[in-house]
Amino acid sequence: MPLTVDHIDYAYNFQKQVLHDVSLSISGNRIMGLIGPNGSGKSTLIRVILDLLQMQGGSVHINGHRNSSRSAKMSAIYLSSNDYLPEFLTGEEYLRFMHGLYTEPLDLNVLGHHFDRYSMSGRHRDLIEDYSHGMRKKLQLIAAFMLERRLTVIDETLNGVDIESVKVFEKDVRKLAGDGRSVLLCSHDFNVLENVADDVAVLIQGALVFQGDLGSVNKDYGNLSALASEYIQSMEVE
Template identity: 35%
Template sequence: MRVIRCAGLTKRYGATVAVDRLDLTVDAGQVFGFLGPNGSGKTTTMRMLLGLVTPTAGHAWVNERRLPDPDGLARVGAMIEEPAFYPWLTGRRNLEVVALHGPPPPRPDAVGAALERVGLSAVADRKVKAYSQGMRQRLGLAAALLADPVLLVLDEPTNGMDPAGIREFRALLRSLADDGTTVFLSSHLLAEVEQVCDRVAVMNHGRLVEQGPVAGLSTVRRRLRIVLDETDLDRAREALAGRTLRTDGPEALLVEGTDGRAVNQALGNAGVWARQILVERPGLEEAFLTLTVAEEVTGATAPR
């Protein structure tokens, strides 16, 4: 089942294109990472998926219902940017207010269960004005869990959390996915995304520039590290002319997107013998930077 599907989804604000003809699918039971620098269109996309922003063109389906059909959003939990609560009420009372006014009606034990799941039971009766930023983020997730959602849409959910809290949050998201809840999240913490997500999509300037499994994205820009005698560097550069390469220290070259056999043959034909040829697979962070920096900078900043 595809819980999210976008076909040509577009949002313009005057002359600025915030989201440009987005085609995207998210299958059930995944933790899906939605990545991109500020202004790339991530939050605008999420707002369209939640019915908060009307698309300029294209269509979106949530839980196999074409928006704006409200039935598609009946079991969707969301936390977009920083959650807002009544600071003079306790965490528990805030959730009770959310449960009272938010359809569909949750089950009677939903507030306690949500507090327990996000690790706030011990401070549930403390006023929210005394909560740390990380605790407020947890409370926002608890509010999103009240209706037992099949889809969670989370925008930067670990803002303000310390490393231990982020690790616990990561385990929580994984357990939710293992229980069948689909998690669609944006984050700037790429190391965390790499550890928790099954698939990712990368946005830049409103366009989708790459999507696929995390492992596939982090290896798509693989490279070779060639270790040589320093005296052979110039001849090696000449032998590998036409390939994308750069110097890496006094005795090595990095060659992008090629195979070791072809490089070794080119060097051998030039009488250059490498001491080592190593395949390097950059992590998600480096792949992300490569994808976004490679995109042409338009000079316009799209709304988030």
């Protein structure tokens, strides 16, 4: 199982509770969409999963290993919601650095192919400081698609990416979620999630209130927006 999260709790400074007994799992060849309102704890959950924040209860296993282990870290890649990349590097140097972290060789032919497909032809030797916000996001995506980890976690990385490249992303992420690999995709773009996700999880006020397959969601609620609205309204009533 690429990702198993069991009964996770987290509180900032051990006082402000953010995550409440969260459990979820993603099996091989699946893409899970993670949705919820702002402030629901989605980014915190992602950081706990990837051992960037230490959980205060529960456990996380990536590819069968505890998330704090080197094996787990080598099995996962995280695309954060920001675009804080080393501006003093070129795109190619950044990808070479990322491949070095995972002890993988960099294939320049594959690199060039991805840059062409994401409308960045010839820009791989330009400094990242000269990249637009959207180009930096696409560079993050290219790194993930080239490295092909067992678990890829994407936190709102599509913000600022042009429509044509989003369509390329949809094809690439479906291809990535193969051969036992899985993707956790956190996004407010329900259209993208409906195009690529197999499953969806809804996090509200730090609690996982729904987890199921997209086919059942469409059958029971009509679409993701209706599902999210129903659970958000029910929490507000409480």
